[in-house]
Amino acid sequence: MEEKVFSRTRGLTGKPFHYCPGCTHGIIHRLIAETLSEMDILDVTIGVSPVGCTYNNYEYFACDMVQAAHGRAPAVATGIKRVHPDSMVFTYQGDGDLAAIGTAEIVHAAARGEKICTFFVNNAVYGMTSGQMAPTTLLGQKTTTSPLGRSAAVQGYPINVSEMLATLQGAVYIERVAVNSVRNINRAKQAIRKAFKVQQANLGFAMVEILSTCPTNWGKDPVSALKWIDEAMVKQYPLGVFRGQEIEVGD
Amino acid sequence: MSNRVLMKGNEAIAEAAIRAGCRHYFGYPITPQTEIMHYMALRMPEVNGVMVQAESEVAAINMVYGAAAAGARVMTTSSSPGISLKQEGFSYIAGAELPAVVVNIVRAGPGLGGILPAQGDYFQATKGGGHGDYRNVVLAPASVQELYELTVEAFNIADRYRVLTMILGDGTLGQMMEPVLFRDEEPVESFDKSWATTGTQGRREHNTIQSIYIEPDALERLNSNLQAKYRRIAEREVRVETVNCDGAEIILTAFGTCSRICKNVIRQAAEIGIKVGLVRPITLWPFPDQAIAAAAGQPSVKALLDIELNAGQMVEDVRLAVNGTRPVHFHGRTGGNLPTQQEILDKIQVLARS
Amino acid sequence: MSRIEIDQDRCKGCGLCVHVCPRKIIVLQQDKLNARGFHPAGVTDMSRCIGCAFCATICPDSCIEVWREGGKA
Numbered sequence: 201m202e203e204k205v206f207s208r209t210r211g212l213t214g215k216p217f218h219y220c221p222g223c224t225h226g227i228i229h230r231l232i233a234e235t236l237s238e239m240d241i242l243d244v245t246i247g248v249s250p251v252g253c254t255y256n257n258y259e260y261f262a263c264d265m266v267q268a269a270h271g272r273a274p275a276v277a278t279g280i281k282r283v284h285p286d287s288m289v290f291t292y293q294g295d296g297d298l299a300a301i302g303t304a305e306i307v308h309a310a311a312r313g314e315k316i317c318t319f320f321v322n323n324a325v326y327g328m329t330s331g332q333m334a335p336t337t338l339l340g341q342k343t344t345t346s347p348l349g350r351s352a353a354v355q356g357y358p359i360n361v362s363e364m365l366a367t368l369q370g371a372v373y374i375e376r377v378a379v380n381s382v383r384n385i386n387r388a389k390q391a392i393r394k395a396f397k398v399q400q401a402n403l404g405f406a407m408v409e410i411l412s413t414c415p416t417n418w419g420k421d422p423v424s425a426l427k428w429i430d431e432a433m434v435k436q437y438p439l440g441v442f443r444g445q446e447i448e449v450g451d
Numbered sequence: 452m453s454n455r456v457l458m459k460g461n462e463a464i465a466e467a468a469i470r471a472g473c474r475h476y477f478g479y480p481i482t483p484q485t486e487i488m489h490y491m492a493l494r495m496p497e498v499n500g501v502m503v504q505a506e507s508e509v510a511a512i513n514m515v516y517g518a519a520a521a522g523a524r525v526m527t528t529s530s531s532p533g534i535s536l537k538q539e540g541f542s543y544i545a546g547a548e549l550p551a552v553v554v555n556i557v558r559a560g561p562g563l564g565g566i567l568p569a570q571g572d573y574f575q576a577t578k579g580g581g582h583g584d585y586r587n588v589v590l591a592p593a594s595v596q597e598l599y600e601l602t603v604e605a606f607n608i609a610d611r612y613r614v615l616t617m618i619l620g621d622g623t624l625g626q627m628m629e630p631v632l633f634r635d636e637e638p639v640e641s642f643d644k645s646w647a648t649t650g651t652q653g654r655r656e657h658n659t660i661q662s663i664y665i666e667p668d669a670l671e672r673l674n675s676n677l678q679a680k681y682r683r684i685a686e687r688e689v690r691v692e693t694v695n696c697d698g699a700e701i702i703l704t705a706f707g708t709c710s711r712i713c714k715n716v717i718r719q720a721a722e723i724g725i726k727v728g729l730v731r732p733i734t735l736w737p738f739p740d741q742a743i744a745a746a747a748g749q750p751s752v753k754a755l756l757d758i759e760l761n762a763g764q765m766v767e768d769v770r771l772a773v774n775g776t777r778p779v780h781f782h783g784r785t786g787g788n789l790p791t792q793q794e795i796l797d798k799i800q801v802l803a804r805s
Numbered sequence: 806m807s808r809i810e811i812d813q814d815r816c817k818g819c820g821l822c823v824h825v826c827p828r829k830i831i832v833l834q835q836d837k838l839n840a841r842g843f844h845p846a847g848v849t850d851m852s853r854c855i856g857c858a859f860c861a862t863i864c865p866d867s868c869i870e871v872w873r874e875g876g877k878a
Contacts, residue, residue, distance in 0.1 A: 202806060203876035206861040206869065213657070217866055221843065222819030226865030244650040246521065249661070258659040264648035266520045267661035269543050272513035275505065279517025279525070280648065282501045283475060287650045305513070308506035382825055382859045415819075422819040 211237040213262050222422020224379045224412045225253060228321060229260055231379075231389045232290070236263060239396055245288040246280050248273040252294040253327040271302020274309035277316045288399055290317040296326045299335040299359050306365070306407075313370030313404035317395040320361060320407055323414040324433060331417035335359045338436050343417070358436055362409045366442035372404035373444030376437060378411035380429040384439075397449035406444070411437060455632045460595045461625045464554055464618065465490035467602035468526050470637045473552070474500035475525040477514035479507055479533060482566045483622040484556035487528045508533040512540030512553075519549035520660040522647030524606055528554035530622075531572050532563060535580075541615055542581030545677070546662025550609035550642075552602070553587075554618040556625035559760075559787040567787020568622035568708060573764035576619050577736040584674055586681045588616040588688060589735040591706040595629035601733070603637050610642040612684055619735060621760065622787075623708045684737055691739035696728030696746040701799050703729045704743060704769045705758040708789070713758055716795045723796075725803045726751070735765070740772035747773045754802045755779045758795060760788075807856030811846050812868040818843035822860035822869065828853045831860060 208214065211233025217226045236242040245263040249255060251270035258265030268276040273291035281289040298306050298320050309316065325343055326332040333343040333350060336358050340349045350358075366374045373395060377388035388410055395406035411433050413425035420428060458466070465487045468476070476491045491502040505511035511527045518525040529537060534555045544551050555576065559569035576589045588608050590601045598620060605616040648658050664670035692710075695717050696702060703713045710731040720727040730746050732739045747755055755777055757766040766781045773779050782798050784790045811822075811831075816839060823831045823846060834847040846868075848854065856873030 201876070202808070202856075202872040202874050204870065205856060205873045205876070206858045206871035208867050208870065212867065216815055219865065221817035222821055222865065224865055226867065227863065230867055242651075243653040246648045246650055248517070255663060256661075256665075258661055262657050264650055264657050265659045265661075266517060266648050267547075267659070267663060268516070269513060269539055272509070272516075272540075275510040275513035276517035276520070278503065278510075279475070279477065279514035279519070280521045281517075282503060282514075283518045283521035283523040283525075284649060304506050305510050308510065312503075382862050385862050422821055423824045426821070426824070 209234045209237050211242055211262055212260055215259050217260060219253060220416045222413065222415045222425060225321065227379045227385060228319065228410055228412060229257060231385070231392050232319060233261060235389065235392045235396060239393070241288045241396065244286070245290065246284065248277045248280070248289070248291040250291070250293040250297040252297050254292055254294065255328070257292060271297050271300070272305055273297065273302065274305040274314070274316070274318065278309055278314050281314060281316050285315070288396060290319060292319050293321065294327070295322045295324065295334040295336040299361050307368070310365045310368045310371040310405045310407070313372070315399050315402055316405060317399050318407040319392065320409045321412045322409055322437065323412045325414050325417045327414050327417055338432055360437060362407070362442045365407060370405050371407065371443055373398045373406040373447055374442040376409040376411070376439050376442065378429050378434065378439055380411065380413065380426040394447070394449050398444065398447060403447065455630050457628055458595060458631045459486055459626065459628050460598050460620065461486035461556065462490050463595045463599040463631050464528065464602050465494065467599040468552070468606070469494055469498055469500070471524065471603040471606040472639050473524045473526050473606060474498065475518045475523045476500070476502045477505050477511040477518070477525070477527050479505050479511050479529065481530045481533045483558060483625050484528050484530045484554065487554065508536035509539065512537040515551050516540055516544055516547070516549060519544065519551045520547065520648050522644040522649055524610070526552040526554065528556070530556050530558045531560050534572060534575065538581040541587060542583050542585060543662050544615045545585030545587070546583065546673070547660050548613040549660070550613050551615050552605045552609055552618070553615060554620065557619065557621045559785065565787045566622065568760060568789070569785065569787060570621055570707060570709065570760040571764070571785065572619065573735065573759070573761060576617055577738070585677060586736055588614055588684060589619050590616065591619050591733060591735050592624060593707050593710050593731065595624070595627060596631050598624060599631050599633070603639070607638070607640050608688060610640065612680055614680070614684065619707070621708050688734060689737045689739050690733035691742040692731040692733060693742060693746060694729040694731070695726070696730065698749065698751045699726045699728030700751055700753050700803055701725065701727045702746050702752055702755045703727060703758060704755060704765070705729065706732050706735060706765065709758045709760060712790060712792060713795065716792050716799070719792060719796055720799055725799060727799055738768050738772070740768070743769055743772040744774070747777045752777055753805070756798055756802060757781045758790060759783045761785060806852065807854045807874045808851050808872050809848060809854060809860060810870045811848070813845045814839050814841070815866050815868040816843060816845035817841065817866055818845055819865065821863045821865065822846050825859040825863050827857060827859060828855060830854060
């Protein structure tokens, strides 16, 4: 007897993604959507879309969605959550959105302990505007605005957002994961699930930082891009739980 | 039970919002409007509401955007430099067609300027301020009683048209104390908000709120719909007060605090035999151009004199309304100074003699 | 028998499923072009599929559905 063990999730609308081949945003979308469906919270969830490549993921998630101005998703999510405290609210943000223009919003949403989940997709580059340096661009990494490679003397250092936010009392759960292997993807899903559980339990702000690929702007084929996460990104951005290790979430 | 309460203008705004059903307030401190926040911080918990002190005006307006998207009656308040910071959010609120109420207790600019009253934000309030083709409804109260009544009305207008409605006050109005007569019951209308992002609750397809339309025809369609909505607002929502205009030689135009000074000048002018009228726009957008044209078009009228706490902003709209049929003069003060009655009277005497 | 189905029209031919398949039975079909202009992934020998769902787990475009002999592993 065969049994269907992997289906498309009802957490996604089914509209095909517009992302480049091999871009792992699609995996992250699916993990969030599957989690909403499996936890049976899809109907009470309101998501906030960012500015960047995923600006229109409101078309992909089957829950209610609000599109926000660049970097402002945590403020928008604050407004939503304060109106519907019993709903589940998440933001989906890239590294330019969250770690550059939206630095104040994310820090203060975390400090206030807003009962929201943030999924922070770190691919070390601005994708949509064609490969500019991001706050998370690695030292030495070539981008269209650091064509000679990011230099500490000229462009300064990358920001480790998870480590930074983990210093805040309101940020009760902070974990960094990656989606570059089956094993890491499964771990990422556990982290996403834990973030929603933290919100469900009203504990405070939860963020999962997800190392993700940008084959197009990294100038790599999709498989090499997966490897570059291990070879380069994880050295600057180690995976692990930075806050909330002790929080147990049930099934 | 109707009751008369002596209140500061800023407090009247806050109480009016609560009486209008606003339970979500997001703000950032700035003089001269911070009493609104103080009041909300105490009052909101009493009515199971929420007051969040945001990290910036930018964050506050985006919290408003989120709360409005979620279907709430929501307000933010600020003063000029803070309102500049909120302009990004205004544009998104317009594009996403969300209802929201914003109060600007104007102070003197530009830059950090000063904390004294001014009307230098007329252009910013009525001509856009943020990017793209959009309008905000702008209400200009002239007393603490009107701050209360127009704040309640602002929520109804915002919900009626899914539009940002601004109260444009100034430091004088915000800080002054006057008696306010509260109504037994507020004329709070209810509106269909089936478009809001509340969670589908399993009862409908997902709702989305956005202001981005990559496809040009879709974006043009949004713009056409917005313009049609703005025409409807312009047809239905103009509010204006006219004083002593029939047979007047000189027509004053002024809004807010300035209009109160002008009303005193009308009496003084009558004592020296000059009949002066006043047209006071209560909605700055939509602008009461027909009322101004009608007053100006009377055979008795020699000239118009526009009085503002700025270097000449509303006067441009007055001139468009008059359309060259009469000369339109201007007298304004800046820096937080107010024109004296005598200053205005002197101008009137010159114009009446010519 | 375990098996997978790959949505040929959705597939962008990124090759991540090819990379993670432990049985090495997934290939990009160079002789095929889908409507979006990609060479979609296909299975060379379905009888060797173990239904591990690695391919579906890493597929960024939710193109793959999986059936496993005997159900959950």
